[in-house]
Amino acid sequence: MTLHYYYAACTLGLEAVLADELRALGAGDVEARRGACAFTGDRAMGYKACLWTRSAIRVQEELTRGFVRDRDDLYALTGTVDWSQSITYLQTLAIDGSVKDSFANDTRFPVLVVKDAICDQFRDRTGKRPDVGKDRPDLPIKLVLQGQEAILYRELGGEPLHKRGYREILHKSPLNEATAAGLLLMTGWDKQSPVCDPMCGSATFLIEAAWLACDRAPGLGRAFAFERWRDTDLDAWRQVYDEAEARAQRGAGRTPRLCGNDRHPSAIAIAQKALAGAGLENAVQLSQEDTFNWQPPFVPRLVVTNPPYGDRLQAEPQSLNDSWDALGRFLHRQCPGASAFVLCGNPELTQLLGLRATQKYPVRNGPIECRWLRYDIDGR
């Protein structure tokens, strides 16, 4: 078996969750890094990582690495890869780069060098070259230049993996699906106990919870760039995919009790659309009330929620205070004996809950440093 070197990126703070997911899938040499995990495996392992990891945002396969002091070194290194194994000249590629302490000040020049080296290789062999396509390129390439080391990856997913395909309309302040799934996995939820999100927005937590409980692979409804590559092992991919489909069929309907609430009618409308897109029309009970007054249809064992904390929603301070006060009262009154996990990017607001966090996990939500806070609510 040829061993491939992979690199999966995730939200900062979810590295340990992703590492556990990868190990459970059979990945080798799993090593958590900052915002990522490195791992090894055969081709099928790469496909499984794309299809099954809930917390990964990208999966990349390393194609080559080497020392580069200047343009010529980078050009030569790029030429050591046989690019025709991935695509034909009729397909498209795109190159994204990151640069730190290297011969180039920014990514523009080295990205151009890599593009020229690839296109020249095609032209030398066939007289034709692939085009660069920003929109859904067949071969998304990532160049990492750090000091005198360059690494070239190809990205297996294409579109980021958090794009599961169930969400057409975006809520004003949605939680990234992969982040939501990773946070849910961090709670240690048993996939059976009742769950609620009292400020559910577009219901990301609830959809991810339902898919987790139903054993549905998060990537089942979407396409991946690797499906368009020439050296993809289609038999291995078919096997991985068929197994995921069979598991989803066996697990369908295994949803535990799930409920969500939001005071905004537009949020509920978006949540309903997303639930339908995820094949979960009847799996989640939704209500539209102020959390302050909301009585969920059952007592939850787990509460997961992402209240506003004054970033993208740009709420007035008083309205923020009211939301957190309402959440605190809801937890005290309606959730005896539950574990509540709350994502917060503003520590001052958490005081309004009137509860003491028993665990605090640092997590990055977009540009904001947040905490995933656990509260154990007293039983009656």
Ligand SMILES: C[S@@+](CC[C@H](N)C(=O)[O-])C[C@H]1O[C@@H](n2cnc3c(N)ncnc32)[C@H](O)[C@@H]1O
């Ligand atoms: C950051 S968004 C949640 C986003 C959600 N996690 C998602 O993925 O779409 C916060 C949500 O809390 C809701 N909210 C704020 N205060 C509320 C309250 N007092 N009662 C009910 N909903 C409230 C807002 O309407 C908003 O949809």
